[in-house]
Amino acid sequence: MLDAQLTAQLQAYLERVTQPFEIVASLDDSAGAQEMRELIEQVAALSDKISLRLDGQAARQPSFRLNRIGQDLGVEFAAVPMGHEFTSLVLALLWVGGHPPKVEPEVIEQIRALDGDFRFEVFMSLSCHNCPDVVQALTLMAVLNPKVRTVVVDGALFQTEMEERQVMAVPTVLLNGQPFGSGRMGLEEILAKVDTGAAAREAAKLSEQAPYEVLVVGGGPAGAAAAVYAARKGIRTGVVAERFGGQTLDTLAIENYISVLETDGPKFAAALEQHVRAYDVEIMNGQRVEQLSPAAEPGGLIGVKLANGAELKARSLILSTGARWRNVNVPGEAEYRNRGVAYCPHCDGPLFKGKKVAVIGGGNSGVEAAIDLAGLVEHVTLIEFAEQLRADAVLVRKLESLPNVSIVKHAQTTEIHGDGKKVTALSYTDRGTGQAHTVELAGVFVQIGLVPNTEWLKGTVELSRYGEILVDPRGATSVPGVFAAGDATTVPYKQIIIATGDGAKAALGAFDYLIRGGAAH
Template identity: 70%
Template sequence: MLDANLKAQLQTYLQKVTQPFEIVASLDNSAKSTELKSLLEEIASLSDKITLKLDGKDERKPSFALNRIGENMGVVFAGIPMGHEFTSLVLALLQVGGHPSKLAQEMIEQIQGLDGRYEFETYFSLSCQNCPDVVQALNLMAVLNPNIRHVAIDGALFQEEVEQRQVMSVPMVFLNGEMFGQGRMGVEEIVARLDTGSADRAAEKMNEQAPFEVLVVGGGPAGSAAAIYSARKGIRTGVAAERFGGQVMDTLSIENFISVKETEGPKLARAMEEHVREYGVDIMNLQRASKLIPAAEQGGLHTVEFESGGKLQAKTVILATGARWREMNVPGEQEYRTKGVAYCPHCDGPLFKGKRVAVIGGGNSGVEAAIDLAGIVAEVTLIEFDTRLRADEVLQKKLNSLANVKVIKNALTTEVKGDGSKVTALVYKDRATEELHTIELEGIFVQIGLLPNSEWLKDTVALSNRGEIEIDARGATSVPGVFAAGDVTTVPYKQIIISMGDGAKASLSAFDHIIRNS
């Protein structure tokens, strides 16, 4: 299972194990059980603190549990955690084996203080870049609190179970048998939902903050760069973000970040956060901005209000709230979101194995999605609004070579249909003839670009007709002392490296503004 290089790396990691533990496997006569048994035998051979038992009684086979001797840690993998989940497996081995996590002590104590019984189940796919964060968060919580149990389930391996529970998007999390959440979630977000008083405490803590010299709203590439450049100037800097990392967290592969040949979005996001924290920047996560009150309206300081009820003040503000996937805005889309309507083909594609799907959008993202899905599903129909595809020629050539892909141009999606629990069809209008057509299918992947996260700024700063924040060459907005950077602005090219450069520029402009107006 493991090549020599990977095995050597794993053996090095396992040297950090301080407490003996058991791997208890539940197997049957299937090929996957044989494959899992081989993997677990290799792992057990790398450390004298690991004991492998093959007498597990779990109904899901193949699966395995990780338990400290004499304890029940509640950490279970149903399936073979390779691909993106191999890191989750390694971390689970280390944490069950006594190696401490990097989680803040305050958060550890909050997890350990949770009362009640929590039985979590997470459905993942091995190609999903969003899933490991959820799996790793819940595994760690299970290690820290004996009242928490977590089973991570490979949806592609347990297809019958996926069908029964109507899992059509991953990661999907169930708590005590009921739907808990879908999509990327970190420890902070999960704990905030379980500890109902945490949001109020966070808002109260924000309200007690002294004014910042630079307040960055947003934690993506632009916000991270802005925070680092501000902090390096020795001025008081804060970051308030709805989700640190922003849309980078949803990016599978990054191959155009200069000097780094290849990386993944979540890995880059973790590196950005670690870099920001190195400078002592106060990061306030899970905070969605709701209102900006310019200094001119209240004298001296800008105020940013948040949906949590918290408020922050600052001499200067840098807006870096980024963008999100654009939706079709047609009947049925919201009703069947995560029930057949999806936005991440890498994450959710494996759940539609052997089924019929559509991809909406003929740009690079849409054509790449269609190419990837063609290797998994039975049939792909790509629908493009324009009379021609806008993707690069090399991608179009590859797309046209695939036998199970059909392209429909000059078409407008008008409705998503379903049976109340899942998608059953898509309706589109032929823009040339005005005729409506219905395509029977099980999945719809929307890939039609980005929408700036700027609604909360309407009537406060000048916005373009697309909702982007208008900025000048220095990153300044229409409000003195308020700057902006990244995908939320009118900068034409939405790229990570451009966002970082613009974040740095906005920070330098904010510093210059502080000096000139102090």
């Protein structure tokens, strides 16, 4: 189960364990149980502080719990946590074993102060790069607070339960048996939802902040680069972001960022944050900006209002709000989102193993999604609006070679059908003949590009007809002191490396604005 390299790494980590604990397994006769037993036996053999019991009687089998001796911490894995979740297992072992988490002390106290009955179930897949953050946050909460219990469930291992409970996207979190959230969530976001007073406390704290010289809105590659370049000028810099890392958190492989041969999105996002934190930059994560107030006079303070009611002030502002997946906007899409309609093939693909699915979009992302899914599902139907696929030729050739893929070009998706609980079919119209067609399937993956996150700026900053922020060569917008960078702007070619350069340029533009006393260049 664990190769020599992983075994050596895990043994080194387990040397940090200070409190003895036990792994209590509940196993059946399945192949998954055999893999689980092999894994936990290897883990237990690496530390004399870990004991193993095989007499568990948990409701889900196979599964295992992590307990301190004489204390049930409420941490359970109904999974063989390898792949993206191996780090989650390592952290759980360390935390249960007494190693302190790398979390701010005030956050730890907030978790310990939670009062109530919190029984979390987090459904994930081992190929999901969005799941570990959620798994690790909920696991930590269970370790720190006896009123919190967390069960991590691998959807592929418990596919029947997933279908019965209509869980069709990962990560999906249930709290006390009721839907709590779906998609990537950080610890701060989860705490804000369960701690009802957290938002008001945070708003009051943020509103007390002194004005920034440069305030960056957005924590993706453009925002991170802008923050680093601004902070290196020795001026007061802040970043307010809904989720630090932006779209890179939803990217599986990154192979075109010069000097980094290959990495994945979450690792890249973590490196961005680490670089920003190396400077004296205040990061306000998990915060959504809702309103921009231009300065009342040249060189005056610019204001932004957050969703929690807080107000921040700055002498200059850099907008790097990025973009999000574009919706196909047909009947059934919104109704069946996360119930068969998905946007991340890497995350949700394993949930459709052996089933029929469709991919909407014939660009690189759509064709790559279809190729990936073809290795998991029974059949993939790719639907492209144009007369030809727009993806790179090498990808198209690969797609055309797959026996379980149908390619439908010059077609317009008209409706996604369902039975009230999940997706059952998709309808499209042949744009050449006008003939309507319906394909029976279980899932639809939408891959038709991006839309800028700029709706909140309408009426304050000049936007293009596509909703992009209009910028000049220095990143300046139509509002004095307000600059913009990255995928939210009119700058062509939405690429990570272009966004980072764009963020650096906007920061230099903002600094030039500041040293000129707020005068235009």
